[in-house]
Amino acid sequence: MTEYEIEPVRGLPGMLPAGERILWQGAPDRRALARTAFHTRLVAGYFAVLVAWATIAAAVHGVRAPGDLLGAAMTLALGLVGVGLLHLLAWGSARTTVYTLTDRRIVLRIGIALPTCVNLPLGQIGAVDLALRTDGSGDLPLAVLGIPKLGYVALWPHARPWRLVTPQPMLRAVPDAGAVAALIARTCAAADPIGLATKLDTRLPARAAQDQAVAA
Numbered sequence: 740m741t742e743y744e745i746e747p748v749r750g751l752p753g754m755l756p757a758g759e760r761i762l763w764q765g766a767p768d769r770r771a772l773a774r775t776a777f778h779t780r781l782v783a784g785y786f787a788v789l790v791a792w793a794t795i796a797a798a799v800h801g802v803r804a805p806g807d808l809l810g811a812a813m814t815l816a817l818g819l820v821g822v823g824l825l826h827l828l829a830w831g832s833a834r835t836t837v838y839t840l841t842d843r844r845i846v847l848r849i850g851i852a853l854p855t856c857v858n859l860p861l862g863q864i865g866a867v868d869l870a871l872r873t874d875g876s877g878d879l880p881l882a883v884l885g886i887p888k889l890g891y892v893a894l895w896p897h898a899r900p901w902r903l904v905t906p907q908p909m910l911r912a913v914p915d916a917g918a919v920a921a922l923i924a925r926t927c928a929a930a931d932p933i934g935l936a937t938k939l940d941t942r943l944p945a946r947a948a949q950d951q952a953v954a955a
Contacts, residue, residue: 746848748761749764749837750764750837750838750839750846750848750856751839751846751848751856752846752848752856752858755841756843759841759842759843760841760842761839761840761841762840762841762842762922762926763838763839763840763919763922764837764838764839764840765837765838765910765913765914765919766833766834766836766837766838767832767833767836767910767911767912767913768833768876768912768913768914769829769830769833769834770829771872771874771876771912771914772829772832772833772896772911772912773825773826773829773830775878775911775912776829776832776896776911776912777825777826777828777829777896778825779822779825779826779829782818782821782822782825783818783822785818786814786815786817786818786821786822787818789814789818790811790814790815790818793808793810793811793814794808794811796810797810797811828851831851832849832851832896833912835848835849835850835851835854836848836849836897838910838913840919840922840923840926842861842926842929842930843860843861843930844858844859844860844861845859845861845864845881845910845923846858846859847859847897847908847910849894849897855893857889857894857908859881859883859908861926861927861930862930863883863884863885864881864882864883864884864927865882865883865884866881866882867879867880867881867882867920867923867924867927868880868881868882869916869917869920871916871917872916875914875915875916875917876912876913876914876915876916877912877913877916877917877920878899878909878910878911878912878913878916879909879910879911879913879916879919879920879923880899880902880907880908880909881907881908881909881910882907883907883908889906889908890906891903891906894906894908894909896911897909897910897911
């Protein structure tokens with residue numbers, strides 16, 4: 740893990756060593772990141788329920804003046820501000836994130852206030868999982884061999900959810916995630932042709948699986 744201020748190569752903490760090639764670079768989709776990491780829809784739904792509850796309560800007691808709906812209005816305003824801030828955080832996270840795959844490593848440049856580069860040599864990646872969504876975006880958790888060097892908080896939101904004891908770095912909300920996962924798996928297998936340590940585990944949500952079945 741290396742903190743940096745100047746990038747000689749976009750998304751990397753230094754110049755590429757001789758013979759190393761960039762195979763792919765990408766970043767999270769802002770909208771998908773807002774939905775999945777910052778849970779904007781869940782928060783919006785929560786505030787919608789509170790606004791409806793406050794409105795119904797006011798109606799039961801009788802609405803005789805605009806001030807009787809002040810509670811509902813304040814809850815609505817608070818919800819709009821909260822969801823707006825979450826979208827702003829998702830935009831900042833997506834804008835400052837670069838995922839890089841080379842023929843030797845995977846690099847995650849992450850962090851809004853304190854940019855950090857996480858270097859993962861391909862030989863240390865034991866598995867590449869794929870959680871695919873119906874819009875083609877998806878999350879790619881990386882199972883790293885050995886003792887984790889990074890904590891969950893340091894990686895979030897680029898960490899597999901709920902893996903607190905053994906955090907797993909994750910490429911989050913990646914567009915065209917299926918193709919990217921396949922490329923990473925092939926590159927890892929090529930870097931370890933004897934062990935073939937890397938595998939691709941695709942887990943489709945129920946809706947995605949149904950859509951594929953209908954398409955077939």
